């Protein structure tokens with residue numbers, strides 16, 4: 001394993017992790033875990049007493065202001081210095097809040113992401129977006145801060161619950177639909193997850209290289225998220241959290257209908273793309289599951305809002321999309337009444 005690449009793919013995580021520490025003269029690494037990754041993932045790196053540990057409770061509900069405060073306190077209690085590295089061992093929730101804490105603590109300390117979910121390996125741990133949810137809105141407070149590196153070791157997936165594994169497939173299918181015919185073809189073969197992970201990780205990394213701050217082409221990755229984030233926030237506010245992937249799959253289905261309604265994609269293309277979302281991600285449940293009106297307020301507070309309309313990233317064919325498509329609320333109501 002090379003130690004200067006932004007993405008490090010590891011088939012021998014303990015060795016590669018300690019090699020990274022050795023090269024960077026880190027003696028007692030500071031590791032941020034959640035309760036599950038402490039139990040299931042940390043042992044793959046070594047015995048607990050080799051580390052300075054910070055552990056927070058798991059779950060989206062903890063991507064919060066209160067937990068961020070707690071995390072910053074813990075860094076202070078550990079007397080972490082500004083040139084010390086924070087290793088974040090976990091899924092997207094942890095890399096989002098952990099990356100933000102690393103950005104804020106003493107005006108920024110280096111951090112390394114070690115994703116332990118499929119979602120983290122193909123998407124969340126790459127690209128430097130960090131955030132907490134705020135006032136019921138997903139990722140409302142955050143910053144872009146790149147990790148020093150992202151160490152991707154599929155061995156962590158062995159203990160990942162099936163529902164979390166499935167959740168990540170929404171992001172994989174999203175990329176295939178909106179920006180990569182090659183990935184679309186790959187996922188229609190019997191390609192292994194060890195092939196799909198580096199493909200997705202490199203794809204995201206390349207996109208971020210072109211548009212780190214989400215001003216243009218990176219917005220393609222918002223496909224499914226304008227609706228999906230509102231769905232996720234809605235269920236979270238009712239204390240019935242759903243996985244990020246489930247919400248994004250629901251969002252993608254709606255946005256596919258929207259793309260068809262505005263004639264961005266043909267009926268044949270809709271049928272092809274809908275099939276994979278509905279069958280593989282949503283267990284053939286074609287409902288939105290919520291009244292569209294329930295999502296309005298959150299959507300208009302979300303970052304994609306401009307004026308009275310909402311902005312979407314929508315496919316124009318399989319593997320190709322456009323971003324910044326302005327859609328009026330009335331159009332969404334029409335789509336809802338026609339397709340659901």
Ligand SMILES: NC(=O)c1ccc[n+]([C@@H]2O[C@H](COP(=O)([O-])OP(=O)(O)OC[C@H]3O[C@@H](n4cnc5c(N)ncnc54)[C@H](O)[C@@H]3O)[C@@H](O)[C@H]2O)c1
Pocket residue numbers: 034035036037040041058059060063090091092093094096116117118119120123124125126127128129130138139156157158159160161164167168244245
């Ligand atoms: N920053 C970005 O670019 C970006 C991109 C996509 C998603 N996200 C964010 O990521 C979050 C979702 O991330 P996620 O799907 O990884 O969920 P998650 O971080 O909540 O992890 C899912 C669950 O799996 C547990 N877990 C993690 N790894 C495990 C392992 N190897 N074995 C056993 N249990 C394990 C966790 O403790 C948690 O309970 C959302 O908040 C979403 O907004 C961010």
